[in-house]
Structures are given as structure tokens and as C-alpha cells.
Amino acid sequence: MALQITSAGADPALLDLPWRLPLEEWPEEILAALPRGISRHVVRFVRLSGRVVAIKEIKAEIASREYHMLRNLQRLELPTVVPYAVVAGREDADGDPLDACLITEHLQFSLPYRALYSQSLRKGTAVRLIDALAVLLVRLHLAGFWWGDVSLSNTLFRRDAGAFAAYLVDAETGELHESLSAGQREHDLDIARVNIAGELMDLEAGGLLQEDRDPVAVSERIMVRYHELWSILTSTEEITFDERWRVEDRLRRLNKLGFDVDEFAMTTDIGGTTLTIQPKVVDAGHHSRRLLRLTGLDVRENQARRLLNDLDAYRAAHDRQGDDEEIVAHDWLERVYQPLVRRIPSSLRAKLEPAEVFHEVLEHRWYMAERAKHDFTIQEALDDYLAQILPGKPDEQSVVGIDTVEMPVTVLDD
Structure with a gap:
């Protein structure tokens, strides 16, 4: 057997x-019992050199294309799984050919949507997942990526301060262009709407969907939020x-949404007498970049x-609005955040x-104060x-023992 391995990292353990x-x-x-989403292909999580990777068995040309597509999306700093390797030239013990394998790194603290529904969930989870998927789709479209198979199944979700952040998992059908036409974007949206409706109906049939609304109506939200x-x-x-202040106002509104504008027309x-303004290069991550800098x-x-x-609340409570922002941030990190984490x-x-x-913990403090009135x-x-709270939560760094099984859902009130 003559294996052909294309890898982003030299790891002899692959052999x-x-x-x-x-x-x-x-x-x-050698397998890791992590939650898998629904896939047309065989997918397994495997332990490799002290970490976990996802391996998908597909045709060699498709595996190679998806590997390089994911590499390109990573260079564009888009939220996707990280491609690791392609293994082709496989044969079984009788010398018959086997499909190639695409290897990606396991995205820690992420879950497929069906695994999320096997946990205790707050009402409105479907809406939050669709909102996260809408943000992901906008970011991909701004970069010129046409997905071609938008769905909850082809997405991983990580918790993000009460909401979710979405990551592209399957780029098998995707195409990367200089920019997308309105027709291409609407095609992706139509695919998303139909796929999401079907996925929510599947959850409903299994008794897992806690929403009190029609899955088709819920799926329409992707269109509204995206537009x-x-x-x-x-x-x-x-x-x-004479309203030029509105240029900066537009920037502030975009920053509040979590986007930076690198180029304005x-x-x-x-x-x-009039000025026409339009963002030309928009990049997500305004708050995360600011926090990283501070x-x-x-x-x-x-x-x-x-x-x-x-x-900001720490700065105000200590009357340090006039102090250097980076010094205050360092003190907050040393006195508030790191002691809590430790x-x-x-x-x-x-x-x-x-x-x-x-x-x-901040949310929990608010609820405690509301109940106790102090x-x-x-x-x-x-x-x-x-x-009281954290011990009862599942391990999400590497959730073991859940394989998108249809478990009962306990619904918590908002």
C-alpha cells in the first residue's frame, strides 16, 4: 500500500x-466518544498524539478539494474547523481500494446541534442557533464563499456568553469567489431555510424540539436575520x-454589532451638498480584538x-475613568478575572x-440579587x-458518551 499523505503538520503518528x-x-x-452530527459519510473521532482529530471517509478528489478549501478559509480568518491532513492511496488487506480520509482538528468546547438538544436547554435554543448560523453565513458571503449546503448539521456551535458562535464544518460543496452575486447569496439562503426546517422537523418527531412554533416558521428566521x-x-x-458626523455614527453602530470597517467608500x-457612504471591507471581531489588545x-x-x-464597570466603581485604559485592564485582569478563573x-x-x-457567574450573581433583593x-x-450550577453541566471540552442520541430534554425557563 502506497499512502499519499498531505498534512498541515508533520506527525509520524499518522502512519x-x-x-x-x-x-x-x-x-x-483508538476512538474518542465525542458527539457526531449527521453526515452522509462515515466520520470518527480518533486520538492522535495526545489530541483528538475528526476523520471523514470520502473520495480522494473530494477530500483534497475540501482540505484546500478549508485551508483557504482559515487564511481568511473565517470560523471553520481546522484542516489537518488528507490520506489517500488506501487499500484493504485484499488489495481493494478504500476511500481517502479528510482529517480535521477537533474544535474543543463545540457541539453539533443534536448533541445540544440532548442536554438541559433554555427555551429559544433553536432561535439562538439560527441567529448564530445567520452571522456565520453573512461572514462567509462577505468573503466570497458560497456554501452550497447550509444546514445546522454542517455547523458546530460553541457557547458564547449566553448565545452561540457557529463554525463551518463541511466545505465539500463550497466555492470561493472574488465576491458573490445577490442570486448566489439567495440560493444559499433557500438551501438553509429548507435544510433547517427539515432538521427541526426531525427533532420534533423525536420529541426533542422544545419550541412551541412550527419548525418551518422557525426556519424562516434565517432569512430575516441574514437580510x-x-x-x-x-x-x-x-x-x-453638514451631517458628516453620521459617518462616525455608522462606524460606532457597526462596532456595537461586533464589526470593524477596514475600508469605507x-x-x-x-x-x-450630499455625501454617499458605504462600508467596503467589513471584518467581524471588534470586541474580541479590543479585549485581546488590552x-x-x-x-x-x-x-x-x-x-x-x-x-468598564470595574473602572467606574474604582473612579478610574481618567486612567490609562491598558493599566486599568491589567488591574482588572489581575484582581477580578484571573482570581475567579484560578x-x-x-x-x-x-x-x-x-x-x-x-x-x-455574572449572570448567576444577577439572579441571586434579584431573588434576595440585595x-x-x-x-x-x-x-x-x-x-450549585457548574457540577451539573456536561463536559463540553470533549463531551464523552453522547453520539447525537435522542435523549429527553429538560426545558428551563429563560
């Missing part, structure tokens, strides 16, 4: 995997020449927004990421959260 066996026959001792966000990010605005009419913390956008809000017991650290725990310190809230 030790049982490539002569069809993927569905690989031995249990709202696309318009805000790309629409042309005409203002009079501005033109005046012949008489110079503190070195690399977290997702909503988590960064929540941490920055707490940083107090998370090692046995509970696989439950949620530190930034998500910080967000949940304030609590963050240390008191943390003590109660670690005792």
Missing part, C-alpha cells in the same frame, strides 16, 4: 493508524454634507463584549471555557455557582 481498515471498522481503543445583518453591514447611506455629488485574552465576540462591560476546580474545568464561566460580591456568586 500508525489502521488505514487498511474501512473507517467504520476501526478499533474502539437584517447584511443590510446593516453593506447598505449605502446618503447624508447631507465615500463620494460626493457634483455640487458637493488583556491578552483570546475569546469569542459575545464573551469579549461581556468581559469588556465588566471591565478558583475553578481542576475537576470542573472541562465543563466550560473560563470566559464562559465568568459570564455565567447585592452579592462576585466571590459569593462564584461560591454558589461552583456548588
